[in-house]
């Protein structure tokens with residue numbers, strides 16, 4: 014879509030559209046990371062017209078809440094940004110599929126959030142709708158992270174659903190990730206007189222041997238199976254074709270189940286590489302699925318009772334860090350995210366909305 018000087022502002026969002034049509038409307042309002050202001054304005058404006066919601070804005074992030082004094086509060090969250098457009102706008106419908114940038118990741122999820130915000134004035138649990146920017150770029154710009162730092166009280170809840178594409182499967186928690194450099198040292202020498210040196214690359218053999226022999230854990234948490242992994246992801250060393258190298262660095266990535274803290278994960282990796290200097294370069298905690306909570310149990314029942322562990326790191330960990338267990342559940346297809354031929358099933362959008370509606374209007378299990 015083009016925006017010429019002098020043309021009027023984009024038309025308001027019509028939240029009475031069905032989920033598929035509303036997704037198309039959101040997709041046709043481009044919002045590449047860093048460029049979300051117009052879409053955020055539209056979302057904020059549409060939510061402010063709903064008398065049952067309290068609306069707050071912080072940068073290009075909008076938080077809308079019901080204040081009904083219910084026993085439980087749940088968050089439905091989604092990011093407004095997309096990866097750069099790849100000649101895949103405007104959106105188009107073909108049979109049951111809606112094509113275009115952001116259809117799966119994750120404007121279909123945002124459309125479901127907006128539909129629920131507009132049509133559930135008296136849900137069985139208090140609701141907090143979170144719309145945020147800059148999810149698809151470096152972590153320091155992430156709107157949810159900045160919201161959590163500036164206004165943690167806006168995100169307080171018993172349970173959170175992040176509506177990222179999950180193929181309408183519940184993906185609980187997420188694994189933690191730790192990256193370390195294991196540095197091997199030696200003595201540099203001329204390759205013709207190698208006995209005067211000490212080859213650092215050869216010392217990597219011991220490190221690689223420990224990795225090859227490593228038996229990763231499989232951990233069951235709330236019925237979900239998390240598979241850990243400890244792997245070399247980079248190795249570098251070498252000075253020149255005639256030099257015995259005096260340094261070799263192996264970079265290792267540990268993906269760990271959320272029953273370990275970042276500190277425990279680091280201690281474990283240091284133990285595996287005992288005797289070698291280990292330097293941590295990157296660490297992000299995992300997130301527990303929290304599926305034992307009443308709100309989560311009811312959510313699982315409403316969505317068909319099927320859940321699997323989330324292996325990649327996602328923003329659910331930001332909720333977990335605030336003490337809010339979180340899952341991914343959205344209508345998009347994760348395998349199509351960021352692709353030129355990104356699309357989403359209209360049926361999946363409608364089903365996702367219906368299941369969340371059932372969860373938020375059905376009977377509530379009392380807290381024991």
Ligand SMILES: [Zn+2]
Nearest residue numbers: 118119177178
């Ligand atoms: Zn996403």
